[in-house]
Amino acid sequence: MRRATPVVRRSVLVLSTACFIAGAALLAWPFFHSAVSGYATGKAQAEALAAWDREPEQYASPPNRDMVLEIPRLGLRRIVPDGATVRQLQRYGVGHISWTAFPPIDPGTIPLQAGPAANTVGASATMDQASQTVGIAGHRTTYGAPFFRIGELVPGDQIILFYAGRRYVYRMDRRATTGPSDSDILDAGADHVALVTCTPAFSAAFRLIVFGRLESASASVAAH
Amino acid sequence: MIMSQYGVTIHPIQLQFGATSMSPVTAVTGGGGGGGGGGWGAGVFALPLVAGLLAPLLLAGGGSQAPTAIAPPPPIVAGAVAPGAGPAAGAGGAAVLPVTGPARTAAVVLPQGPTRHAAVVAQRPGRPPLPFTGEDFRLPVYGGLQLIVLGAVLRYGLWSFDRGRRRSRA
Numbered sequence: 001m002r003r004a005t006p007v008v009r010r011s012v013l014v015l016s017t018a019c020f021i022a023g024a025a026l027l028a029w030p031f032f033h034s035a036v037s038g039y040a041t042g043k044a045q046a047e048a049l050a051a052w053d054r055e056p057e058q059y060a061s062p063p064n065r066d067m068v069l070e071i072p073r074l075g076l077r078r079i080v081p082d083g084a085t086v087r088q089l090q091r092y093g094v095g096h097i098s099w100t101a102f103p104p105i106d107p108g109t110i111p112l113q114a115g116p117a118a119n120t121v122g123a124s125a126t127m128d129q130a131s132q133t134v135g136i137a138g139h140r141t142t143y144g145a146p147f148f149r150i151g152e153l154v155p156g157d158q159i160i161l162f163y164a165g166r167r168y169v170y171r172m173d174r175r176a177t178t179g180p181s182d183s184d185i186l187d188a189g190a191d192h193v194a195l196v197t198c199t200p201a202f203s204a205a206f207r208l209i210v211f212g213r214l215e216s217a218s219a220s221v222a223a224h
Numbered sequence: 225m226i227m228s229q230y231g232v233t234i235h236p237i238q239l240q241f242g243a244t245s246m247s248p249v250t251a252v253t254g255g256g257g258g259g260g261g262g263g264w265g266a267g268v269f270a271l272p273l274v275a276g277l278l279a280p281l282l283l284a285g286g287g288s289q290a291p292t293a294i295a296p297p298p299p300i301v302a303g304a305v306a307p308g309a310g311p312a313a314g315a316g317g318a319a320v321l322p323v324t325g326p327a328r329t330a331a332v333v334l335p336q337g338p339t340r341h342a343a344v345v346a347q348r349p350g351r352p353p354l355p356f357t358g359e360d361f362r363l364p365v366y367g368g369l370q371l372i373v374l375g376a377v378l379r380y381g382l383w384s385f386d387r388g389r390r391r392s393r394a
Binding site: 012013015016017018019020022023024025026027028029030033084085086089095097099137138139140141142147178180181182183184186196197198199201202203204205207 | 351352354355356358360362367368369370373374376378
């Protein structure tokens with residue numbers, strides 16, 4: 001066998017350099033994507049929260065289906081628009097799952113188990129699809145990563161929702177991990193909220209669901 | 225095959241490849257190689273490395289699959305059969321063959337199929353899946369690492385082999 005000619009050696013050097021550059025670019029992609037998407041989502045969230053704080057009465061009427069989610073342990077405060085489509089989640093990081101319920105207007109009518117509708121459901125859902133649990137989906141690692149530390153919640157932690165001029169305090173009571181197609185896991189009852197995100201982090205293989213049980217509801221014009 | 229000569233017994237090492245067992249073939253060494261060869265001889269060593277690096281990349285696509293809902297087949301409970309008695313369905317869906325007489329041995333449960341399976345997932349028809357809320361970063365991370373290793377092998381591994389061969393030839 002002969003020794004490699006200079007042309008071959010140079011070709012191998014060029015190829016190896018291309019491999020280095022492509023590998024570095026691929027490794028940098030997650031960081032770049034997280035940073036760019038986090039910036040855009042943070043900007044949209046900041047504007048929406050500023051509008052919420054500026055004109056709270058605008059969000060107190062039922063036609064407006066936006067909510068504010070607060071988790072004191074995580075220092076989290078986010079606008080939750082109605083709809084958890086890919087586009088919606090890319091813009092705000094979180095979203096209300098449209099075929100799940102909203103917090104009950106009259107908490108006194110909540111059935112103990114999932115039963116007849118006591119609270120309103122997203123407009124795009126039929127009664128066959130509808131879940132009585134309040135479902136909120138959020139990104140785990142990108143688009144502001146609102147639910148990155150959601151696994152740190154322990155039973156008893158507060159999950160607060162502001163919706164239609166009311167303040168709903170839920171207490172985290174359990175968590176579950178399941179596949180993406182197991183949407184029936186959100187049938188936890190009308191007195192529950194379910195925070196849905198992907199798990200494990202940096203993967204979309206499964207879904208982590210943190211459940212909270214409604215503890216109290218009180219009148220509140222806005223989230224402060 | 226065990227060889228014994230001059231008081232020394234040689235036991236061949238048994239290599240297990242799945243269900244196949246074989247004895248190793250005596251390695252034929254080159255004895256100097258014949259010179260030359262350049263850096264391309266190192267490709268023989270680099271190919272398994274590259275293949276090993278690319279294997280998890282190719283398999284990474286399968287890791288993001290949702291657990292499949294596989295219902296295990298009902299176990300068969302075997303026992304003595306009473307004359308003229310037919311099989312009856314058990315409460316758990318198992319086919320139970322009735323046992324007669326008090327002195328029979330305990331029934332033996334013979335599980336069919338894999339005993340480890342994912343939980344049965346029942347999705348309501350028409351209900352969409354849970355929203356997609358994550359990015360699968362395993363592919364770019366694995367791919368990036370493998371490309372960097374491949375570049376390092378191409379840039380340094382081949383030439384180091386080449387230098388070593390030239391040095392040994394000199």
